[in-house]
Amino acid sequence: MKVTEHLKNANGKTLFSFEIIPPKKGKNIQELYDNIDPLIEFNPPFIDVTTSREEYIYIEKKGLFDRKITRMRPGTLGICAAIKHKYEVDTIPHVLCGGFTKEETEYLLVDCHYLGINNVMALRGDAMPHQKYFEPTKGGHHYATDLVQQIHKLNQGTYLHEVVEVDNKPDFCIGVAGYPEKHIESPSLHSDLLRLKEKVDAGADYVVTQMFFDNQRYFKFVTMAREMGITIPIIPGIKPLAIQKHLQLLPQVFKIDLPEALIKEVNGCSSNTQIRQVGVEWAIQQSKELLDFGVPVLHYYSMGKSDNIKAIASQLF
Ligand code: FAD
Numbered sequence: 001m002k003v004t005e006h007l008k009n010a011n012g013k014t015l016f017s018f019e020i021i022p023p024k025k026g027k028n029i030q031e032l033y034d035n036i037d038p039l040i041e042f043n044p045p046f047i048d049v050t051t052s053r054e055e056y057i058y059i060e061k062k063g064l065f066d067r068k069i070t071r072m073r074p075g076t077l078g079i080c081a082a083i084k085h086k087y088e089v090d091t092i093p094h095v096l097c098g099g100f101t102k103e104e105t106e107y108l109l110v111d112c113h114y115l116g117i118n119n120v121m122a123l124r125g126d127a128m129p130h131q132k133y134f135e136p137t138k139g140g141h142h143y144a145t146d147l148v149q150q151i152h153k154l155n156q157g158t159y160l161h162e163v164v165e166v167d168n169k170p171d172f173c174i175g176v177a178g179y180p181e182k183h184i185e186s187p188s189l190h191s192d193l194l195r196l197k198e199k200v201d202a203g204a205d206y207v208v209t210q211m212f213f214d215n216q217r218y219f220k221f222v223t224m225a226r227e228m229g230i231t232i233p234i235i236p237g238i239k240p241l242a243i244q245k246h247l248q249l250l251p252q253v254f255k256i257d258l259p260e261a262l263i264k265e266v267n268g269c270s271s272n273t274q275i276r277q278v279g280v281e282w283a284i285q286q287s288k289e290l291l292d293f294g295v296p297v298l299h300y301y302s303m304g305k306s307d308n309i310k311a312i313a314s315q316l317f
Contacts, residue, residue, distance in 0.1 A: 021303065048299075095147065118171060122147045145198045173206070174205050178207040180212045300313075
């Protein structure tokens with residue numbers, strides 16, 4: 001079922017969902033299941049599965065390093081199919097511009113359609129670590145808007161090669177990313193929202209936000225979005241802080257601010273167990289306020305481990 005249909009059927013009740021990351025190449029899917037199992041009791045209508053960009057790995061041969069390009073966490077679509085089958089929930093593959101040609105994206109979408117996967121999250125992806133700025137893959141898209149356009153056209157039966165005879169059109173529900181604290185490359189929140197509006201006008205059906213730790217940022221973002229005519233659901237993404245290093249890592253990677261009160265609490269902890277607990281309690285308070293605001297879904301970034309997400313969800317759902 002489409003995300004938008006799940007929201008309609010919920011009749012204003014806030015739903016629970018989460019995002020998972022495929023295991024590293026060579027690892028078993030069982031660990032993923034072990035982390036999904038405890039969350040199923042909260043009835044997630046859908047689970048997002050991320051896609052990783054390709055990266056360089058260095059292989060040492062007789063003292064010399066050989067550089068190879070590979071995707072270390074492949075299998076997004078396989079995992080989507082496995083989880084959909086095992087838990088009977090909808091799964092949402094993240095589809096990237098970076099690392100894929102338009103043709104490869106089309107094949108992926110055709111596979112999704114065959115598998116009965118009718119939601120996709122359309123994203124640009126980040127620059128590769130050796131690149132200063134995002135560089136589109138040869139034959140691929142530059143911005144998420146272009147990817148949304150491709151998916152939207154496919155929904156109308158238009159393939160890249162328009163000669164294709166179509167008797168069974170897909171009908172993808174398209175999610176896109178939104179940034180309550182603006183995207184790192186954007187000159188201002190207003191400019192970034194104008195870009196978000198372009199994704200919506202191209203056919204996006206809902207937005208999932210980047211993580212934030214101060215709900216005021218989300219409230220302001222939603223207000224500004226609505227004023228600009230963005231009327232689709234805006235699902236907040238929440239990540240419980242879990243380790244000391246997150247104090248540096250999260251602002252560095254995601255260009256987000258952490259509230260002073262949270263920093264103070266984390267700095268007052270003497271172990272990562274205590275920090276994990278602070279992260280859980282912060283996320284519970286955040287979630288309760290977002291519930292009162294009437295958000296359509298509380299969407300959690302699980303980053304592989306689910307004990308903290310379970311602790312949060314058990315207080316709310
Ligand atoms: P876009 O919407 O294309 O925007 C990128 C930047 O370009 C923005 O600054 C925007 O303002 C600007 N821009 C857009 N259009 C134009 C234009 N025409 N001209 C000039 N500037 C323009 N990354 C992964 O690799 N894998 C994942 O699975 C993944 N999942 C994510 C899930 C969520 C909910 C979120 C919020 C992010 C996720 N990301 C993921 C990260 C995402 O790929 C990066 O944040 C990326 O840098 C931007 O992606 P986007 O889709 O927002 O890009």
